[in-house]
Amino acid sequence: MYSKIVILHFPPEVAQNALVCQLTKKFDLMFNILSAKISSRKEGYMVLEISSANRSGFNKGVKFLKDQGIKVSSPEHEIFKDEEICTHCGACTAVCPTEALHIQRPEMQVLFDKEKCSVCELCILTCPSRAMGLFSKNTEEVV
Numbered sequence: 001m002y003s004k005i006v007i008l009h010f011p012p013e014v015a016q017n018a019l020v021c022q023l024t025k026k027f028d029l030m031f032n033i034l035s036a037k038i039s040s041r042k043e044g045y046m047v048l049e050i051s052s053a054n055r056s057g058f059n060k061g062v063k064f065l066k067d068q069g070i071k072v073s074s075p076e077h078e079i080f081k082d083e084e085i086c087t088h089c090g091a092c093t094a095v096c097p098t099e100a101l102h103i104q105r106p107e108m109q110v111l112f113d114k115e116k117c118s119v120c121e122l123c124i125l126t127c128p129s130r131a132m133g134l135f136s137k138n139t140e141e142v143v
C-alpha cells in the first residue's frame with residue numbers, strides 16, 4: 001500500500017466539480033480528507049491523504065487532478081512568518097482554517113503555531129505585507 005498526504009489548490013473554475021471523488025471511480029484510490037475549504041466558484045484548498053495499491057496508481061490519480069487544473073503540492077513545504085515584516089494587522093487570522101495564526105490578547109500580537117499549519121497557503125495570498133512565505137524542506141516532487 002502506498003500512501004501520501006497532498007495539498008490540492010482549486011482555482012475558481014473547477015472548485016464546484018466533484019473531481020476528488022473520481023479518484024476512487026477512475027483509479028481505484030482511497031482518500032481521506034484531512035482539511036478543506038472550498039466554496040462554489042471561489043478558489044479553495046483541500047489536504048488529502050491518498051492511498052493506492054502502488055505508486056503507479058497514485059501517480060495516475062495525481063496526474064488526473066493536475067490535468068483538470070488543480071495545483072498539487074506536498075507538505076514537504078513549510079510556511080514561515082517573517083516577524084521583522086509582520087505588522088500584526090490580523091488579516092491572516094481571518095482566513096487561516098486551522099487557527100495556526102491567531103491573535104494573542106490583550107497584546108493583540110498575531111502568533112503563528114507551525115504545528116497547527118496545514119500549509120494551505122491562504123495566508124500568503126492574504127498578507128498585505130508579504131510576511132508569510134513558503135519554503136521547501138526538500139525537493140521531492142508530487143509526481
Ligand code: SF4
Pocket residue numbers: 081085086087088089090091092093110126127128129130131132
Ligand atoms: S496578514 Fe501578514 S502582516 Fe498581517 S498579521 Fe498576518 S502575517 Fe502579519
Ligand code: SF4
Pocket residue numbers: 079095096097098099100101116117118119120121122123124
Ligand atoms: S498556510 Fe497559513 S492560512 Fe494555511 S493553515 Fe498555515 S498558517 Fe493557516
